[in-house]
Amino acid sequence: MINWLGQAYLWVLAAHIIFVIFWMAGLFIFPRYLVHHQEGLADPAEPPRWEAREALxxxxxxxxxxxxxxxxxxxxxxxxxxxxxxxxxxxxxxKLLLVIILTGYHGWMVSYSRKLKARKPTLNARQLRMVNEVPAVLVTLIVILAVVKPF
Ligand code: HEM
Structure with missing residues (x-):
């Protein structure tokens, strides 16, 4: 332990966990938006609403x-x-390797939302729902590594 954070260490750790929770909330809900967005492509009123929600x-x-x-x-x-x-x-x-994969998943979600905006989905509904489970698996492994520190 280098401890260059000194007295700030526990505050930084708390802030890290708080923003992890925000990021995870977004990573869980955004792919749900993609499922609804894709299902609504046939209805002209739906896509602009999902595009606005995704951007926000x-x-x-x-x-x-x-x-x-x-x-x-x-x-x-x-x-x-x-x-x-x-x-x-x-x-x-x-943990860093898994977080890099999670960051890649984040990028994939954003690129898929651009595909939906262009009305060019590349996955079927079932595949899209399966991909939704990726963050849950990664987060489980990341938290075990961060808390248990098994090796
Ligand atoms: C983005 C890159 C990330 C880096 C470089 C990183 C690094 C770290 C480090 C070094 C610690 C240990 C702090 C300590 O014990 O002194 C820590 C704690 C923790 N991290 Fe991360 N982390 C990252 C992302 C994440 C993500 C994505 C999650 C959850 C999905 C996460 C969950 C946690 C948790 C729960 C702890 C608390 C562990 C404990 O104190 O027992 N981190 N992180």
Whole structure:
């Protein structure tokens, strides 16, 4: 532990967890929006409503919390000595890999919403619902790694 955060450490950790919750809320609800958006493509009144909801959710919740979680998470990682070769941080490397995949999922959601805006869906309803489960699986593994620190 480098502990460059000093007295601020627990506040940074609390803020990290708070913004993780916001980010997760967005990552769970946004793909539900995509399902409804895709189902509503046949009705001319529906798509503009979903486009507006998706844009608002991205602007107010998803993008800010993604950035803040990453910044605070990297500050905590530096505090633990990740960038100073501290041993025993295998869990953190694994967690970072899963968080990078989760960030990729975030990017995929945004790109799929652009496809729906262009009226060009590439997944069927069943595939879209299955992809919805990805964040739940990743979050489960990430929290186990962060809390249990098994290796
Ligand atoms: C974006 C990149 C992220 C980085 C670099 C990162 C880094 C860290 C670090 C180093 C800690 C340990 C703090 C400590 O014990 O001193 C931590 C704690 C934690 N992180 Fe992250 N994190 C990130 C994203 C996430 C995500 C996406 C989640 C959940 C889905 C998450 C959930 C947690 C939880 C629950 C803790 C508290 C563990 C505990 O104190 O027992 N983190 N994070």
């Amino acid at each position: 959710l991205r602007r107010m919740i998803l993008t800010p919390s993604l950035i803040i979680v990453w910044l605070l998470g990297l500050a905590l990682a530096a505090n633990m000595g990740l960038f100073n070769g501290q041993p025993g941080l295998g869990w953190l490397h694994a």
